[in-house]
Amino acid sequence: MAENRAVAYKAPGVVEVIDVDYPTFELKDGPGVNPANIGRKVPHGAIIRTVATNICGSDQHMVRGRTTAPANLVLGHEITGEVVEVGPGVEFIKVGDLVSVPFNIACGRCRNCKERKTGICLNVNPDRPGSAYGYVDMGGWVGGQAEFVLVPYADWNLLKFPDRDQALEKILDLAMLSDIFPTGFHGAVTAGVGVGSTVYVAGAGPVGLAAATSALLLGAAAVIVGDMNADRLAQARSFGCETVDLSEGNLVDQIEQILGVPEVDCGVDAVGFEARGQGHGADAKEAPATVLNSLMDVTAAGGALGIPGLYVTGDPGGIDEAAQKGSLSLSLGTGWAKSLSFTTGQCPVMKYNHGLMQAILHDRVHIAKNVNAKAITLEDAPRGYAEFDAGAATKYVLNPNGFLDAA
Template structure:
């Protein structure tokens, strides 16, 4: 292992691919000091990344809509091959290909033991919960890189059982690190089940993953709403109904055209805080999706909210929204007895089952999200095209392993 090419946020709208030192079996110094950990990480492994993806959450940082500082390394969707392991890694071997949950978790705190790996208490000095390459998430180096260090590897990593199959199905399996479990989590926590009707707000990769997951869960009708025609076409490509929120007709009326009634059993917010109000030339309205899904979800229904909301947004349209304070119609949700589920998806709750669905040809998530492979050096182009609304999920190939697989 020589150096390590890695994607870095420079300023709003600008990323670059830079040469860094290779990762070591060490936790970030701030984490070690604040949490009383040894900086040496015999529990960790070094991965040669097979695939690593651009996520909409990364795009929020790159747009300048978080407090991410220049120099922030990027990337939390990772699938890689173990090339080095610490002395305390007992159940994994060099050469294993593994999916990396974007949640960094110790496996030892109360939350991890209760399955809440998205809010681990021991890996981030600032708050509960951590991730690779993300602002305020503990200073862990990003995974849009040739190599990455994964701590507490026996707990965190999901080994793909067969190497040949792992490489053959790499485009599906790389989605296990985040968007497939996150979309599934959104649909599952919204109560989607056999015969139910569901509305998914947002046809980006997470929204498409949520819609696909709703189908896996047995939904009778999955309706996806967005303002991007190409992304709506992608949703229709695997059997979803769609609504265009730029049209004059209300969301309720468009749903009634499809279902005969203006409401659904469940709804998923896969948009988050950079939401736009309905209409062709509508401006930003951070709470609009939350309010709309309460409006169109039946009394007693559930709302899954995997879309990202932040506590610091310097580009927000008003002062309250800059601290994540939104004008949500909680009274409406209360009156309709809605249940809400928010926060980071606890990836390990779902990733093994979803892996088995992929390996046994029951799930083809890469097709649903239009997975598109580009070299690591082309990451800036991927970010630019994704920001312009490309109906693609960009998969970076840091070490030239994806073409060999296919």
């Protein structure tokens, strides 16, 4: 039996690299696996040798103890890899293919998948629509921060890179296709970004930087990124964004100083439920509705909000009983009065990843540079998590099998 090493959540603030089973074409019992999925056969799956697997802010929510994730859950949903084995039901994906794995697990057969709503597939999670690798309440599919991982419905889910050598030359950029680049792009698209738009992106973490990159790719005239982390704001400025430091003054006033008017056409929430109140620096207290309310304030009437930031239905660390259930004090009256539209939920990665792959391969965008991607070893994952949690302006990319040594 081949060996396998993986990054697992142990307790709040603690991750470890542990020995785990090598994948098989059957879901086994384990931490977080939905009982209804135990024993599920996966003849349509492929086993992937991981080329790159990224640390995501969504992982960080679990590691902070802000979800109901169980101990020893194997983490990781941002996966790029090489196919090493395929099940008997796989027809088109071949051993040796280099592929991007959308973080959404989708069957390709249900009504939602057929309508390109792959973030809410009906057949992969017995509890609710939608699934993902290595994530709490997402069906229990084993995470990809590992040397090897199983991908179900391989012919449907996997995006094959057309040329192996070209892909390896741009592998850090292509590693962003599994989640944050399409997610940021989805946030910008659903916010209505187009040629000449003015855009406010709340949050300068990797998803916020990806949303800002996407807004520029879509033709925005001005992209403003807001945060309270000076290093992350500097990263946003490095590729042409304007920035506002939310610890140094009122958001509306700062936007007016940049644009001459106190509003933008489009707003993107790239923060989610662990948002902090604005204008209070490093000591700002958690205020989970603050980003959504501020976006409604600054987005012009008739505009739209793209909300790729994560919101959950179970948060043990929520500031009050309502927040612990995902109930927030939204100023919905503001949104109604201004006729704003909202788009929330998982990004349907497959809707965008092929086009964004082409943009990368043809040098139209350099997403790895914009999010400051940095390759580290699998064994170094605990340090990567700690530094990311401390606010590092870095997108950490794990390198379990040495493919990224040159990067």
